[in-house]
Each structure stands twice: as structure tokens, then as C-alpha cells.
Amino acid sequence: MINRYLTTAIPYVNGVPHIGHAMDYCLADVCARYYKLLGDNVRVQAGTDEHGGKIFQKARELNIPVQEYVDSNAKKFQDFIAKLNVSYTDFVRTSDPDHEKRVQEIWKKLSSHIYLEKYEGWYCTGCERFITQKEYDENGGVCPDHQKPYEKLEEENYYFRISDFKDKIREAIESGEMLILPDFRKKEIMKLLDESPDVSVSRPKSQLKWGITVPDDESQTMYVWLDALSNYITVLGYPDNDISDWWPATAQFVGKDILRFHAIIWPAMLLGLGLPLPKTIVSHGMVLANGQKMSKSIGNVVDPLEVIECYGVDAFRYFFLRKVDTFADADFTWEKFEESYNNELANDFGNLVQRLSTMMSKNHVALGDVSIELPEEYKALMDKFEFSMAFDYAWSLVQDINKRIDDEKPWALAKAGEGEKLEECLQNLAGSLMIANLMLEPFLPNATAKVKEVFEAEQVAPPVQPLFPKH
Ligand SMILES: [Zn+2]
Structure with a gap:
């Protein structure tokens, strides 16, 4: 059996879970469920990034201990993941004592690439x-995300020497040893890599109180990079345990906004530790609302939980895994969502299940001995992480079955008393539906489980409730 390790980015827990996080989790989950269909062993990591000044500040404002604050926020993310019907095998929190101890070990192992310097x-x-x-210069001295002028700061920090590893990273990306998807992002990374300076990996403790202390220097706290990026291997037990059964990761899923850290700083760390690089880094786009970036100040944030509450989790997964291209930015509007729900999920799929199972039930036809395997075309797309295209491929079979029903008119065969032909016709249609259903399993786990139950029964009976009731 093949071991597959998949990772999701760990969100900073000072905010609430949003669609961007959901994309990460859902993509990793689709991938995990697909590998399980192939019979592989799959391990999936999720976690939370819990250190840093902003979190310290927020807890102060709320007048609660920092640990209490991060505990409650980590719980929010765990609940959120469960609502998406996403499962993970390992959950890492950067405030876990095990993680903290392991990161300190990692720092020591990297120490020949770390130096202290005054920075202004x-x-x-x-x-x-x-x-x-x-x-x-590009932003005119004002942060576009925070609308605040940049401040001049002078302090002593530890730096991680990225330049020690640039050649090796470039080679790994070019040779495909570390595949970066999609290809246009890979090109961006190659350019960024050339101009990437060494990164600051600590802050004076006076500036940053909530974090992991730098080994052998009580005056400094680790800054996000070494602490957070290490999670992907500390959760496997590194450096206490041999992680070679699971590392390198098959795929690491990240949003495009943090790809650069995962494609430059993270590989540099791994090379410094003498560990292999992840096989693939999959970077997904951003979901916009009516063509605009979602933001609290515009008030156009789409709450994933609201979508799930109204339409169910499969409907959420349908839209964000099929209508949203796996790699590009995409637009969410309620109109588009409702249209695809009613026309595609309810009509194309829900109705098909209802229609076909009703005909089989009426005519006492069972599924029979059909071979149900994943088509090669579908597998080729899934293997390349082209999930939305694989989803399209599965859906085209669903639409094709609908057309075949209209063409073959099983009701006319029933009327004409052609029992044998009718049975064969319905079994062929149901067999095709089961293949489509198998392809849809990673995407729509709830609905596909119900479809299996309906058609694999000794006596087929239509579902009591339609799979996707019309809204
Ligand atoms: Zn800013």
C-alpha cells in the first residue's frame, strides 16, 4: 500500500474561519478521499497557528489569558472543519508543548544557517x-491591507539564510522534484526566488511576548516562519521520530497568498534539515464576492456556515469544488449558487436518482452484477490535482445518463411488455450512474452514500426525501 501525507495551511486563530480556509480543507479532503478509493493509506494534517503579537493583543483586549483565547479559537476551527465534512488524522496546535519543544530542536539543527543582525x-x-x-515604494509608504503608514523600526533579529539554498530550490522546482501547481504560479515563484532576501525568524522578547523562546537566547522569541511552517513535520513527530513513512508529503494545499512562504522559506528549512522536499504544492485561488475581494469593511463576506445551514454541506462542496476552478480565482454570488443548486444538483443529479430508482422499483429490477470502476480519464485528472475538471468529467456522465433515459424511453419498453429489454436498459443506466457516483464520492460524500444505499439494495426503492430538495 502507498502512504500519502496531505497537509492544509494552519490558519492564524485571531479571526473566524472563512471561505479561503474552507477551500484548503475541502481540496485536501477530496484528495484524501480519492486516494482512499484507490486503496492508499492516507494521513491528513490540520492545525492552528497560535503565536504572535496580534493574538497576544486580542486576548489582552478581551481580558482573558492568551492560552484560553487560543483554546477557544482552535475549537472554532475544529468545529468548522467538521461542518465541512472534512476529516483529518492529525491536528497540530503551535502552542502544543510537543510542537514547541520540537521547533526548538529544529532551530538548533538549522543554527549554522541562522545569524544575528541589527535591522533597520x-x-x-x-x-x-x-x-x-x-x-x-510600490505602496507609497502605506499598507494597502491596513491603511496605515509603515513605521520605521530598528532592532536585533535572527535571520535564516535563504541564500544558502536558492540554487537547490530552483533546481527542485525546475526538475519537478517539487511540483508547484498551477504552472503560472510556479513561474511567479521562480522570479520571487531570485529576489528573496534572508528572512527574519525572531523578534526581541520585549516586542513579541507570545511565542517560542529562541534556544540559548532568552531575549528573543521566534517569529512566525520557523514556528508555523515546522508544524507539517512536528505533527509527525520530527525530530523525535523517524518520519520517512510519511514525509515527503504527497501534496501540501495552500492559498495563493501564502504560496511564496511554502515554496521558498519552507523548502529552505527542509534542505537545512536534510529532509526531502514535498512532492507537490497545490496553490488555490481566492473566492471573490460579486467580483470584489471579500472584506469586513465592505460587508460582502460570504459565511460558509450560512451556505451549509441553508443548502447542506454537499451543496457547499459542489459549488466550491466544481464552480470554483481548483487553481484560479473565482466569483461567488448567491444567484450563481442557487442556479447551480437547482439546475444541476437538484435537476441533473437528484432527479435522475429519483427517476431511475422509481422505474427500477416499479419494474422490480435490481442493479445486478455490474463492474464499477473509476474511468482512466477521471483518474488522470485527479492524479494531476485537476479536481474541478475531474468533477466536470463526472458530471458529464450524469448528464449523459439523463439523455440516454430520454432516448431509450424505458417506460415505452415497460408498456410494450418487453421485460428483458427493460431490465437490461435499466441495469445499464444504473450501472453508469454507479460509476458517476463513485467518481463523485470524494466531492459529495453524503449524497453518494445515499445513492449507493438506494441502488445496491436487493429491492431498489427511491429515496424518501429527494437528495437535493428544490429551493
Ligand atoms: Zn499591513
Whole structure:
């Protein structure tokens, strides 16, 4: 059996779960369910990023201990993941003592690539990061995300020498040893890699109180990179355990906004540790609302939980895994959502299940001995992480079965008393539906389980409730 390790980005827990997080989880989940269909062993990581000044500040404002604050927020993300019908095998929290201890070990192992230097430069307190002069100039000295002028800051920090690894990273990306998807993002990364400076990996403790202490320097706290990115291997037990059964990861799922960290800093860390690079980094796009970036200040944020509450989790997964291209930005509007729900999920699929099972029930036809296997075309797309295209492929079979019913008119065969032909016709249609259903399993776990139950029964009976009631 093949072991597959899939990872999701760990969200910073100072906010509420949103669609971007949902995309990460759902894509990893589709991938995991697909590998399980193939018979592979699958391990899926999820987790939360819990250190940093913003979290410390927020807990202070709420007047509660920081640990209490992050505990309750980590729980929110776990509940959110469950609502998406996504399962994981490992959940890592960066405030876990095990994680903290392992990150300190990782720092020590990387110490020949870490140096202390005084830094003077522009900083955004909102972003909690230093801004390059180029960025400063491009944005006219004001952070576009926070609408606040950058501040001048001078302090002593530890730096991780990215330049030690640039050649090797470039080689790995070019040779496909570390595949970056989609291809146009890979090109962006190659350009960014050339100009990537060394990264600051610590802050003075006076500035950053909530975080992991730098080994052998009580005056410094680790800054996000080494702490957060390490989660993908500390959760497997590194460096205490041998992780070679699971590492390198088959795929790491990240939003496009954090791809650069995962395609540059993270591989540099792995190379410094002498570990292999992830096989694939899949970067997905952003979901827009009516063509605009979702933001609290515009008030156009679409709450995934509201969608799930109204239409069910499969409907949510349908839209965000099929109508949203796996790699590109996409637009959400309630109109588009409702249209695809009613026309496709309810009509194309729900009605088909209802119609076909009713005819089989009436005429006492069972599924019989049909071979149900994943088509090669579908597998080829799934293997390339082209999930939305694989979903389209499965859906075209659903639409094809609908057309065949209209063409073959099983009701006319029944009327003419052609019992044998009728049985064969319905069994062929049901066999095709079971193949479509199998392809849809990773995407629509609830509905496909019900369809299996209906058609695999000794006596087929239509579902009591339609799979996707019309809205
Ligand atoms: Zn900012």
C-alpha cells in the first residue's frame, strides 16, 4: 500500500474561519478521499497557528489569558472543519508543548544557517512583518491591507539564510522534484526566488511576548516562519521520530497568498534539515464576492456556515469544488449558487436518482452484477490535482445518463411488455450512474452514500426525501 501525507495551511486563530480556509480543507479532503478509493493509506494534517503579537493583543483586549483565547479559537476551527465534512488524522496546535519543544530542536539543527543582525527598516504592525523598500515604494509608504503608514523600526533579529539554498530550490522546482501547481504560479515563484532576501525568524522578547523562546537566547522569541511552517513535520513527530513513512508529503494545499512562504522559506528549512522536499504544492485561488475581494469593511463576506445551514454541506462542496476552478480565482454570488443548486444538483443529479430508482422499483429490477470502476480519464485528472475538471468529467456522465433515459424511453419498453429489454436498459443506466457516483464520492460524500444505499439494495426503492430538495 502507498502512504500519502496531505497537509492544509494552519490558519492564524485571531479571526473566524472563512471561505479561503474552507477551500484548503475541502481540496485536501477530496484528495484524501480519492486516494482512499484507490486503496492508499492516507494521513491528513490540520492545525492552528497560535503565536504572535496580534493574538497576544486580542486576548489582552478581551481580558482573558492568551492560552484560553487560543483554546477557544482552535475549537472554532475544529468545529468548522467538521461542518465541512472534512476529516483529518492529525491536528497540530503551535502552542502544543510537543510542537514547541520540537521547533526548538529544529532551530538548533538549522543554527549554522541562522545569524544575528541589527535591522533597520519599514514595518507594518498590522501585517506583523518587515516591508522591503520596493514594497514600500510600490505602496507609497502605506499598507494597502491596513491603511496605515509603515513605521520605521530598528532592532536585533535572527535571520535564516535563504541564500544558502536558492540554487537547490530552483533546481527542485525546475526538475519537478517539487511540483508547484498551477504552472503560472510556479513561474511567479521562480522570479520571487531570485529576489528573496534572508528572512527574519525572531523578534526581541520585549516586542513579541507570545511565542517560542529562541534556544540559548532568552531575549528573543521566534517569529512566525520557523514556528508555523515546522508544524507539517512536528505533527509527525520530527525530530523525535523517524518520519520517512510519511514525509515527503504527497501534496501540501495552500492559498495563493501564502504560496511564496511554502515554496521558498519552507523548502529552505527542509534542505537545512536534510529532509526531502514535498512532492507537490497545490496553490488555490481566492473566492471573490460579486467580483470584489471579500472584506469586513465592505460587508460582502460570504459565511460558509450560512451556505451549509441553508443548502447542506454537499451543496457547499459542489459549488466550491466544481464552480470554483481548483487553481484560479473565482466569483461567488448567491444567484450563481442557487442556479447551480437547482439546475444541476437538484435537476441533473437528484432527479435522475429519483427517476431511475422509481422505474427500477416499479419494474422490480435490481442493479445486478455490474463492474464499477473509476474511468482512466477521471483518474488522470485527479492524479494531476485537476479536481474541478475531474468533477466536470463526472458530471458529464450524469448528464449523459439523463439523455440516454430520454432516448431509450424505458417506460415505452415497460408498456410494450418487453421485460428483458427493460431490465437490461435499466441495469445499464444504473450501472453508469454507479460509476458517476463513485467518481463523485470524494466531492459529495453524503449524497453518494445515499445513492449507493438506494441502488445496491436487493429491492431498489427511491429515496424518501429527494437528495437535493428544490429551493
Ligand atoms: Zn499591513
